[in-house]
């Protein structure tokens with residue numbers, strides 16, 4: 001896939017359908033720690049508007065060949081100390097095609113150049129090998145683990161904490 005065809009931008013009305021599908025994909029929702037309840041159009045719009053109206057949050061749609069491919073999220077923006085928390089969620093159709101890495105590089109540039117952040121922190125389930133592999137490739141280092149933190153089947157698994165300096 002041509003990297004120039006992958007970019008991030010503010011959400012538009014035309015992204016809503018893709019976002020509804022994404023937030024109703026239980027496999028993805030489990031990986032990002034989202035709601036596992038079905039969400040209708042109004043609930044998804046409300047979810048999006050809450051993020052858009054929060055001063056400490058930035059959300060961008062990931063666009064791939066003119067189609068909605070997912071979103072990236074910057075939360076808990078701390079301008080005094082220069083850090084924030086990163087999140088990403090890519091629709092299954094667009095996974096495994098290198099979209100994540102390109103979207104993340106755009107977010108890193110935005111955080112450094114527009115928000116003057118120094119570093120990003122993220123949380124990732126210990127069993128999410130695809131995500132961990134991508135994060136390591138982009139320079140994230142593990143800085144600890146919240147043990148027995150997430151319910152998975154009948155037991156609990158760890159949530160790893162990773163960070164990158166921009």
Ligand SMILES: CC(C)(COP(=O)(O)OP(=O)(O)OC[C@H]1O[C@@H](n2cnc3c(N)ncnc32)[C@H](O)[C@@H]1OP(=O)(O)O)[C@@H](O)C(=O)NCCC(=O)NCCS
Pocket residue numbers: 028031032070088089090091094095096097098099100101123124125128129130131133134137
């Ligand atoms: C995790 C995610 C951001 C990765 O983005 P992506 O564009 O799909 O990334 P890729 O498929 O190119 O894969 C990244 C790496 O995982 C590897 N990989 C792919 N499928 C894998 C699998 N099933 N198991 C283990 N590793 C896998 C790839 O080979 C690649 O390795 P590399 O970085 O060493 O080259 C994306 O798949 C996603 O949003 N998934 C659903 C939600 C999620 O997990 N969000 C992150 C929560 S912390």
